[in-house]
Amino acid sequence: MENDRKKRVRENIWSLMEENNLARFPRPVFGRVPNFVGAREAALTISESPEYLEAECIFTNPDAPQQPFRKNALKDGKTLILATPGIREGFLELDPSTIGKKALRTASTIKGSFKEGNPVHPSELQIDLFMAGSVGVTTTGGRLGKGKGYTDLEYGLLKDYDAFSRECIVTTVHEVQILENIPMGPHDLPVDIIATPRRIIRTDTTFPRPDGIRWELLSEKRINRIPLLQELKDQEA
Numbered sequence: 001m002e003n004d005r006k007k008r009v010r011e012n013i014w015s016l017m018e019e020n021n022l023a024r025f026p027r028p029v030f031g032r033v034p035n036f037v038g039a040r041e042a043a044l045t046i047s048e049s050p051e052y053l054e055a056e057c058i059f060t061n062p063d064a065p066q067q068p069f070r071k072n073a074l075k076d077g078k079t080l081i082l083a084t085p086g087i088r089e090g091f092l093e094l095d096p097s098t099i100g101k102k103a104l105r106t107a108s109t110i111k112g113s114f115k116e117g118n119p120v121h122p123s124e125l126q127i128d129l130f131m132a133g134s135v136g137v138t139t140t141g142g143r144l145g146k147g148k149g150y151t152d153l154e155y156g157l158l159k160d161y162d163a164f165s166r167e168c169i170v171t172t173v174h175e176v177q178i179l180e181n182i183p184m185g186p187h188d189l190p191v192d193i194i195a196t197p198r199r200i201i202r203t204d205t206t207f208p209r210p211d212g213i214r215w216e217l218l219s220e221k222r223i224n225r226i227p228l229l230q231e232l233k234d235q236e237a
Helices: 002-019 039-047 050-054 064-075 101-107 110-116 150-160 220-225 227-236
Strands: 057-060 079-083 091-094 118-120 129-131 136-138 169-172 193-195 200-202
Touching (some): 039 169, 039 193, 064 101, 064 169, 150 227, 220 227
Parallel strands (some): 057 079, 057 129, 169 193
Antiparallel strands (some): 091 118, 193 200
16 A cells, blocks of 8 residues: 555654654654754755745745745745645745844744734745655655645645746755655655755656645545635635
């Protein structure tokens, strides 16, 4: 079973990172997008790419290993879009021009994003870069999240609301999170660029991107927990 294989891969990566002390707070990393040694350096690596330099509006995950990336992006004058936990309250927009310099670091945290950010509807967005948190990746663009499916949902919502001006999917990971193979399904989001503390990898991925929300994979219970999904389903009815 594909899900069983993914579960084993996740467990192997989490165990490897804990046993070799490659993880950082919050620990243990089991069940999380793992914070890793060198996350700051990986954030600097991606910030040197043309795709980042040209981006004005960036969607980013709220997890700990990408906090240095979020802080750098705000300092560089990029507008950040974050999903609220579970997407239950939709998306937040952080405009660095309205945030004081001393508050930028706080704004890059989950708690701070609620304080400094403002609700925004995806139909109002034009995103240039999409940062995804990852448990594992392959050099051909395969990506494995923590197993909750939120990144795929976030991408699907943004796709269906036509919120991209350019689609470039990036991630930051430790070298040990780069694998030879990851099982990929039609709903799984592949990555275009991988940044580690040492290098940048352009995957030239041939994995197809999801074309939006895959309704057949969602239960009514999950749809009802996320107002944006309810809204989108009503529009498509």
